[in-house]
Amino acid sequence: MKAKVLPLFILAALSTAAFAATPPNTLVVVQSLDDIVSLDPAEANELSSIQTVPSLYQRLVQADRDNPAKVIPVLAESWQADAAAKTLTVKLRPQAVFSSGNPLTADDVMFSYQRAVKMNKSPAFILNVLGWQPDNIDTQLKKIDDHTVQLSWTADVSPAVALNILSTPIASIVDSKAVQSNLKGDDFGNAWLKMHSAGSGPFKMRVYQPHQAIVLDANPTSPGDKPLLNNIIIKNVPDPSARRLLIQQGDADVARELGPDQTAALKNQQGVKVLEIPSAEQNYLVFNSGNKANPLLNNPAFWEAARYLVDYQGITQDLLKGQYFVHQSFLPVGLPGALEGNPFSFDPAKAKAILEKAGITNASLTLDVENKPPFITIAQSLQASFAQGGVKLDLLPAAGSQVYARVRAKQHQAAIRLWIPDYFDAHSNASAFAYNDGKSSTVAGLNGWQIPELNQATLAAVAEADPAKRTALYTAMQQELQRSSPYVFIDQAKTQVVLRDNVKGYHQGLNADMVYYDRVSK
Incomplete structure (x- = not known):
């Protein structure tokens, strides 16, 4: 050769x-x-x-x-x-x-x-x-x-x-x-x-x-x-x-994955421009409802309270410097049928009232998290904001492979996870978050959550040929998961790319x- x-x-x-x-x-x-x-x-x-x-x-x-x-x-x-x-x-x-x-x-x-x-x-x-x-x-x-x-x-x-x-x-x-x-x-x-x-x-x-x-x-x-x-x-x-230095000096035309601090430093730099591109990537908090070691994890009242214990604006704007925006549904903005309204806000008093009504006291749980941004950044914010609602979060930071292994083995109590659609269709996300046949390693399956009606809705939606009817099915599924599910959808990413x-x-x-x-x- x-x-x-x-x-x-x-x-x-x-x-x-x-x-x-x-x-x-x-x-x-x-x-x-x-x-x-x-x-x-x-x-x-x-x-x-x-x-x-x-x-x-x-x-x-x-x-x-x-x-x-x-x-x-x-x-x-x-x-x-x-x-x-x-x-x-x-x-x-x-x-x-x-x-x-x-x-x-x-x-x-x-x-x-x-x-x-x-x-x-x-x-x-x-x-x-x-x-x-x-x-x-x-x-x-x-x-x-x-x-x-x-x-x-x-x-x-x-x-x-x-x-x-x-x-x-x-x-x-x-x-x-x-x-x-x-x-x-x-x-x-x-x-x-x-x-x-x-x-x-x-x-x-x-x-x-x-x-x-x-x-x-x-x-x-x-x-x-x-x-x-x-x-x-x-x-x-x-x-x-090093990537920042190369694009800054003109030794590169395009720089990716600089992180919020490096990108922020370039926004007013002469000779470069920062593109912000919506991405289908989402971060979410999940409770392992199949973990019997902690009864909180399978309690819908706790799931509801948790939705008001996330400082959504503080995470996206202050900590992640605008590289993410608040999004609270399992379909990302940009995918047909996505719900764009955000019904939840940081409200510790409301969360406390929900917990009190449900008789939940001295709440505590562990949170598995990758020891790198943005995951550890989000987790530390959650630890502080949950504390304001009287809920103790003990962080278990580890390498991504270790967190992934614990989640796959269903050993976690709660985790911060990332999701990107595997293909550009609502079924990629719906089949992950709403479907659990007891055999598949979907997100729902890994977290012990199984609702037969949602299984049926998932299968009906993927088979539906009429676009309007299909969108209506996904709207109803998103609303149901917002109402009651072990997921708290936090944000959606904006990919930032720096160009000369x-x-x-x-x-x-x-x-x-x-x-x-x-x-x-x-």
């Missing part, structure tokens, strides 16, 4: 030395890349990975970047849905080609879905929502001709949900010929795709150096709009203060994978 020789300007960008200005046709992005396990779209499930996949791959359909509630064709030219038969018949975009020059065919679509399901990597559960499993996926895909494919599903979900599932990164279409020429045994090309690309996106992989950088070149054959820049360099800079002021056309959407570089210019 020939070694890849990188141009001097790329080598300069990857070095630690400052060079005062980035090259005119290259975008230099600084962020942490240490979370990446793989850039194979059938395996990518970490934040940095799924932010990169859309630049390399396209899907049959994707959320409209300007209106993410709308699904638009990308590699599909059109589709015909049959709700009764649970099928989508998709006509592919004519003349679409991959970065290799290979034409897109129905075989590529079938291969992409088959490998994603059969590899069964961590994001495969998203395709499992359709009922697709390794032992049935071959029967769910039918080639009509080279440019037409019929997709079937066994699960009781509407075509709208199926389209939303097919708009996720794991549903990216790969170049089957390129991948099959790089197989290692029966790995479906996974080892090769961890480090290379085989897609039709606006960019293609030049090189990926783990824990160092991802270098992308423009793909002029990509269907749709052509990228405006020649190269994207995404550089691994784990330290937020000569960067134009950068777009980032509500969900984690909605990061777009193709319209960026300098």
Whole structure:
């Protein structure tokens, strides 16, 4: 194999030395890349990975970047849905080609879905929502001709949900010929795709150096709009203060994940601008109602009182410096059907009255929390605000992996948790917070909360084909969880991205994978 020789300007960008200005046709992005396990779209499930996949791959359909509630064709030219038969018949975009020059065919679509399901990597559960499993996926895909494919599903979900599932990164279409020429045994090309690309996106992989950088070149054959820049360099800079310095000095064009203090310091800095982008990420407090060691945890009166013991404004504005806003429902603002009203406020006197009426005295419980912002910041605020209502919170700070393990083992009493939809559909959140069949590890299941009527409502909503009726079902579910549930939804994130002021056309959407570089210019 020939070694890849990188141009001097790329080598300069990857070095630690400052060079005062980035090259005119290259975008230099600084962020942490240490979370990446793989850039194979059938395996990518970490934040940095799924932010990169859309630049390399396209899907049959994707959320409209300007209106993410709308699904638009990308590699599909059109589709015909049959709700009764649970099928989508998709006509592919004519003349679409991959970065290799290979034409897109129905075989590529079938291969992409088959490998994603059969590899069964961590994001495969998203395709499992359709009922697709390794032992049935071959029967769910039918080639009509080279440019037409019929997709079937066994699960009781509407075509709208199926389209939303097919708009996720794991549903990216790969170049089957390129991948099959790089197989290692029966790995479906996974080892090769961890480090290379085989897609039709606006960019293609030049090189990926783990824990160092991802270098992308423009793909002029990509269907749709052509990228405006020649190269994207995404550089691994784990330290937020170092990222701040690079963007401040002009050694980077885009800086991500700076944290509230670093970002606040740049808001009035000449030469840079701070974008605030709504994100679907939410923080919530949950009580493990299945933990019998503390009777408080399964007491609806305590759940109600807790809603008035959170200093929502203090957390979002003072502590988290506006990087989050108050949001008190399980559907994030921006997702169709989300309730935007916030019925609860910090009111210790009201909470005390609720507790007194319920005969709850000397209330105390433990709170598992990740020992890093924003989680520990929120937990410390809760400890102080709950104390004003006469409730003692003992914090149990630990590494994220330890908190996750305790929650998975159902050993916690209460926890501060983060939620991001796995796909851009209300069912992703509803099935997590409202559904518990006693077998699944949903959020409700991990916290011992099971309401048969909500299970039925969740299944009815995901199967409902009428958009208005479906929205009404989710409205009722959100209202019920606000009324009585072991969850206290606290806030929703605003992603803050810092750009040099000569960067134009950068777009980032509500969900984690909605990061777009193709319209960026300098």
